[in-house]
Amino acid sequence: MKEKVLKLKEEALQELQKLNKEADVLNCKAKYLGKKSKLNELLSSLKNLSVEEKKEMGPLLNQTKKELEEAFSKKLEEINSQISYDFDETLPVYVQTGSLHPITLVAKEMTDILKRMGFTVVSGPEMEEEYYNFEALNIPKDHPARDMQDTYYLSNGKLLRTHTSPNQVRAMQKYGAPLKVCAPGRVFRNEDMDANHENTFFQLEGMVIDKDISISNLIYVMRSLLSETFKKDVKVRLRPGFFPFTEPSFELDCSCLICGGKGCPTCKNSGWLEFCGCGMIHPNVLKESGIDPEEYTGFAFGFGITRLAMMKYKIGDIRVLNSGDIRALDEFEIE
Amino acid sequence: MLISCNRLKKYITDAEDIDFLHLWDDFTLRVAEVEGVTVKGDDLDGVVTAKIIECEKHPESDKLSLLKVTDGEKEYNIVCGAPNVRVGFVGVLVKDGGMVSGIKIKTRKLAGYPSEGMMCAVDELGIGSDHDGILELPSDTPLGVDFKSLYPVEDIIVEIDNKSLTNRPDLWGHYGIAREVCAITNHELLPISLLDIPDDKKDLDIEIANPELCKRYCGLEIKNLVNNKTPLEMQIFLHYTGMRSLNLLVDVTNFLMLELGQPMHAFDERVVKNIRVQLANDKDTFTTLDGVERTLSKDTLMITNGDKYFGIAGIMGGLDSEILPDTTSVFIESACFDAGSIRKSAVRLGLRTEASARYEKSLDPNMCDVAIKRLAYLLKQENPEMEITSNLTDIYPEPLLPKTVVLKKNKLKKYTMIHFTDEEVVNSLTSLGFKVEVLDDAYSVIVPTYRATKDISMDADIIEEIVRLYGYENIKEVPLKLELTGKEEDTVWNKEYDVKKFLASRYSLNEVHSYLWFDSDLLKECHLEKQNVSLLGKNENNILRDDLSLSLLPMVKNNLKNFDKVGIFEIATVIINNENKRRLSILLADEEKNMKDIYMNAKEIVVSLFQTLKHQKIEWQKEVPDGYYDENLSYAILIKKKTMGYLKVFNGVCTRYIGKKKALVAIEIDFDEYVSLPVLETLYQEVSKYPTVTLDYTILTSKNMKYEDLLKILKPFYNKFVKEYKLVGTYEEEKKMKYTMRYILGSEEKTLESKEIDKFKEKFMEHITKNGLEILF
Ligand SMILES: [Zn+2]
DSSP states (O other): OHHHHHHHHHHHHHHHHHOOSHHHHHHHHHHHHSTTSHHHHHHHHGGGSOHHHHHHHHHHHHHHHHHHHHHHHHHHHHHHHTOOOOSOTTOOOOOOOOBOOHHHHHHHHHHHHHHHTTOEEOOOOSEEOHHHHTGGGTOOTTOGGGOTTTOOBBTTSOEEOSSSTHHHHHHHHHHOSSEEEEEEEEEEOOOOOBTTBOSEEEEEEEEEEETTOOHHHHHHHHHHHHHHHHTSOOOEEEEEEOOTTEEEEEEEEEEOTTTTTSOOGGGTTSSEEEEEEEEEEOHHHHHHTTOOTTTOEEEEEEEEHHHHHHHHHTOOOGGGGGTOOHHHHTTOOOO | OEEEHHHHHTTBTTGGGSOTTTTHHHHHHHTSOEEEEEEESTTOEEEEEEEEEEEEEOTTOSSOEEEEEEOSSOEEEEEEOOTTOOTTOEEEEEEEEEEETTEEOOOEEETTEEEOEEEOOHHHHTSOSOOSSOOOOOTTOOTTOBHHHHSTTSEEEEEEOGGGGTTOGGGSSHHHHHHHHHHHHTOOBOOOOOOOOOSOSOOOOEEESOTTTEEEEEEEEEEOOOOOOOOHHHHHHHHHTTOOOOOHHHHHHHHHHHHHSOOEEEEEGGGOOOEEEEEOOTTOEEEBTTSOEEEOOTTOEEEEETTEEEEETTTEEBGGGOOOTTOOOEEEEEEEEOHHHHHHHHHHHTOOOHHHHHHTTOOOGGGHHHHHHHHHHHHHHHOTTOEEOSOOEEEOSSOOOOEEEEEEHHHHHHHHSOOOOHHHHHHHHHHTTOEEEEOSSEEEEEEOHHHHTTTOOSHHHHHHHHHHHHOGGGSOOOOOOOOOOOOTTHHHHHHHHHHHHHHHHHHOOEEOOOOSBOOHHHHHHTTOOOOSOBBTTOSSSOBBOSOHHHHTHHHHHHHTTTOSOEEEEEEEEEEETTEEEEEEEEEEEEEGGGHHHHHHHHHHHHHHHHHHHHOOOOEEEEOOSSTTBOTTTOEEEEETTEEEEEEEEBOHHHHHHHOTTEEEEEEEEEHHHHHHSOOOOOOOOOOOSSOOEEEEEEEEEETTOOHHHHHHHHTTOOOTTEEEEEEEEEEEOSSEEEEEEEEEEOOSSSOOOHHHHHHHHHHHHHHHHHTTOEEEO
16 A cells, blocks of 8 residues: 555656646646545545554655645646746837927927027017018118019018018017027028929027127127037138128138038038028117117027028938928937 | 139239139138139140141032141141131141140041141130131231230139129129239239320210119210220130120120129210110110010110110110121210119019129219220220210219218227227228228228228228128137026927927827918819918919918828828918918828728827816817818817817818828817917825725617717716716617716715615616616616
8 A cells, every 4th residue: 555655646746747737737636636536535545444554654645645735836836937928029119100390300409509508489470571571670672682583472561581580670679688589480482492492491590689799709609509509519610791680791601511621522622611691780770679789789690490401311302391291201200 | 703813913013922823712701702713724735826828728628728837937737627717817726735625636637638736716725605717816926926825815713602792882893803802912902094085075965864763874975996806815804704705895895894893885876866864664665785675664764865765774775776897986885873773673674684783783883984984995905096076974963972980999899809909900991992090989981982882881881891801710709698588488489399299209290391372283173262361473372371281281192192191280370361370280181981080089189289288178169160171070179168279170072182082180279379378287186085986887879879969968967976977988889879988986075885876876877767878787
């Protein structure tokens, strides 16, 4: 009988060893330890044995039962602790995102920089009055800038603003001096379209007015703005320019972003890229908006965000920007 | 504008000290933008003067001649195709190994005969455009001399950006450019030679009827101009600066325009009777020199002669007064017209000429008589026998006098943060032709009239002159000393960006930019007539949009060619009732069968725009914003009874416009209202200490009963323990609709007793049954 028990134990342990599913282990457990198991039979037949035998077999059976129970528990624990999932974890994932327009991204970046320098972002109407677009900016009635060929005049006597500069006037008249504002916005020029020309594009206007504002300040602001925008140290230089609403007026060049100023095809070997127009605000413009040019001076600048976005994202054809073609615009993800 | 450095050198002392090749970077920084510098004559080599000593027809060719030419030392056989060859002709020979137009010339056989070089035409020499025959030089020209040493073939031509000369009428001629070069390089400007015209003859019959449009008119009559051949030197100059050489009388007027910036006109004196400067009659016609008949208006300033139109003032002359081959006497006009009037006429006529381009810049009227004396001087060089047969007749109603501008010293300092010495200021201004008187705290500056017509009128203008010559690159940068001056408008910009970012990142929508006007094809295809502000002078795409969503349909349509599903948005301007309005439009398009999905998606976006970003609860009200929207599915979005925008579905015509079997839903938010809508503060709500009870009821309704109708039944049911009820599921059957509603019961004061819950159940069942509905278990 003793051998029978030991053999049974051996058999159970061997069978258990081969198993690795929870259900099989449970079945096996029922087979060897369940109510109808041999071990149970033997246990219940214990009462029929002699005292001598009882003394020997009792502890053995109990010990065996305990050992088997432990073995089954251990096995179950083992199985439970190493549950495996069955799937292909190497499959790719696709993140579905929308997109912001490249102009929105560039305008946001530039206005963020300007805001850190203390500029307030203002905006104004796209359908504008002649007064704000021209007169108040020292552009008299017979100035070429007013020609039908570049201005969209409207049936109600107004026009579509040709630049963001009317924002200067509106800001001066609303807030007075001192003042530090910038204004990104859509502007319109009655032009034939090609890869480089659009009738609808974006500009960013900036203006600072205070006592003792100088050309030196203008250079500082423009160099800082451009260095931060292009994330590298750029140099700027001023050349004579002409705008009716600034005096002196400048054309501002920045050192070539490609060659850093050594000369390359992009900068036509000059080392400089034409960037924007700027200047000291014309005394007539200050006067028109109720600011005393003897007390205050200021500077203003304005450049094309559209052109900047094209430079930044290497967009070759300006018409992509107003095409609404998602294939092209979806490239620009949200930052 | 093209500038010849050879010409500039004639106006500058010690010009040979100036490096004319490398001067122009400085010119860009100090004066105006130089677009390019071209070296002329370096593609010409081994070119000498030579004389034809034998000339025979080619035996087999009508056109070719067999020449023997000599350079004084050696004879050369040349096969030549030019018609103007003859014995004794002195011309230009390029010898074997020489170069014309950058091409090496070698001895070779031409039509069976060896040709040891080539006799050159002006186009081959790069000094003209003519190819009618080879260039003939004066018969006394020494032979065997390098052509380049005899004539100014080697030159440096500089292109200056016309735009950067917009406000500088004085720079539209070489003499003005030379003045700037002198100022930059510290050289002296030389005076130009003029012919003295004695005042001892008759005055010409000239009258100005509109002195506000014609500032000055000078006329001069010259006779006995027998030589009408332009000297080669002038021909080369004209060619290099972009003009076509015709004959001396025409060329010399063009030369003057290029030299002094003063447009001039030579009329054939035989037809001149009396000159009047006056406005045209409306709708009269006039044929200009180029043979085009032009319709005039009452604003077109004309030159008339004997009561007939003679020329369009400042723009172009007429056919009648053209210089003819037999013209030997001329009437010279040198006038100054109003810039605005000339510009308007040129634009209206679509006729912009070299003359009008200059008049548009506001020329100095004091140049008129100088130019006419200069022209007479130049004509006299070529026609020593010419006779001046009139006085220099000068009609100058209001002479322009030099202007005085006072510049305060501290203002100069304020603008530049540089301390200029009086000497520096005086020197730079004097070099530009200004006269300066130094006062204690200011400079009194007399502005020459060539700078005073438009350009310089106040102290800031004088500052520009001083500082540009000093060099903008020498100004040090200085940080701003301003404190933050944030204004409230900032937030509008931020809010636009926040909403854009929210839509793109949370709803995967694509931002687009579109035009402010409706696409005409869209309106036509959708059979829509829009009445709104329109662009003048345009027949297509000319109506400004009053509905952003509608204006975006072409973009949806185009994108559906590449995608099954499209979701785009824009925040942009629309024009409503003559006012700028800001709108947010979102358009969702998909297959027709997915209409419910995109509609619900749109609804979610609307709710989330107001709830997530503003913490505001919206209400829906069935409303059609415009005739081309669907009556059943379009809703106004309300907050406290105020319309914030629309969730709208286009009618069939517009939906079919984007494609067959498509579904299209639009959201249009009044962004001006949206921006001013406050973000509601959400107050902390204490979580109840007592447990809640959740009860789900599936209510069976008829198919045509909408959720909205079910709500009308559920709303009136009141039980004080109902904390919340909401729809958690729907199930559609063939004829029935199942709505699963979840009721959450609870109390702030106690745990609910079972009898209270039972009472709710009983009353709710009763309410549902009473309304003819059934609850499923
Ligand atoms: Zn470069």
